[in-house]
Amino acid sequence: MKTDPADAFRVRVARHAALADPARLHIVDLLTVGDFSPTELQAELGMPSNLMAHHLRVLEDAGLTVRRRSEADKRRSYIRLAAGALNGLAPGAEHGATRVLFVCTRNSARSQLAAALWRQVSEIPSTSAGTHPADRIAEGALEAARRHGVDLPEVPPRKLGKVAAGDFVITVCDNAHEELTSLDGVHWSVPDPLRINTEEAFESAFNDLSGRIHDLAPKLRAA
CATH class of the missing domain: 1.10.10.10 (Winged helix-like DNA-binding domain superfamily/Winged helix DNA-binding domain)
Known part of the structure; x- marks a missing residue:
């Protein structure tokens, strides 16, 4: 029932x-x-x-x-x-998704890291894309992933195409969020580490994404 x-x-x-x-x-x-x-x-x-x-x-x-x-x-x-007494007390509704799609402008750092982090904590597939993709993944993102033991394949950034039905879309870049005004999804305002391009900036972005992903993962179920 x-x-x-x-x-x-x-x-x-x-x-x-x-x-x-x-x-x-x-x-x-x-x-x-x-x-x-x-x-x-x-x-x-x-x-x-x-x-x-x-x-x-x-x-x-x-x-x-x-x-x-x-x-x-x-x-x-x-x-x-009582059994399960504290389950569901954290604010937030449960959502169904067939895939999690992380989007930023260049698809060279934040969205790539987010998709890789997601694969560590959830069986729901993840991918990433950019509104204006770069030529390659940022070296700072690759180094951050290596430092934390995260598998980040060095694949070329890809352009955001048509969003599939069932995709749970998360923009991790203010520029992408404000450009894609008609896109139905959620937004995480994560500062661009490439603006400063230091190890500390990439660590900050990595930790921000990691914390958000660990918070969200229990609220998503495979659709």
């Missing part, structure tokens, strides 16, 4: 609301490493039993926690995080 996206969204809202209270967030922080009895949680937070009972009830109602009766002292129970 499929879950209604609206229902799933309401669940996320309820969980965020439950976690908005500092005491409940503290309780969940503790539960990420182990199970606690209500009495143990009271001691950790210095909180009276009636207030602790209220917070635990809110967390249970939001589907964040479950409790189990102790096998030793049957009067005691243990609180634990």
Whole structure:
């Protein structure tokens, strides 16, 4: 049975609301490493039993926690995080894609690095293209890839053609994004390392792309 996206969204809202209270967030922080009895949680937070009972009830109602009766002292129970309790709490919708297409102006650095980085973290195919491709990949991009052990084939940059249905398009260059006003996709404003053309500039671009790709990959599913 499929879950209604609206229902799933309401669940996320309820969980965020439950976690908005500092005491409940503290309780969940503790539960990420182990199970606690209500009495143990009271001691950790210095909180009276009636207030602790209220917070635990809110967390249970939001589907964040479950409790189990102790096998030793049957009067005691243990609180634990519910399975998948924290899944999907990071903002961002899930998207389907048959391929990820990274676009910049010259297709000589940022888009090439992004496509190579993507191949390390996702089974969804990736490729790259440029609006005005250069003759070859920038040496700084190749060196950055080598430093980080990323396989970046030295293939000629290619011109952006027709975008295929199912492509998840990401422009990684402000010039390309502002030129392709009719292109349906997302934009990452990554500074051009070739403007400065230093090792530090390429490292900065590499790290920026790597962080964004690791954040996005869990939100894309193969269509």
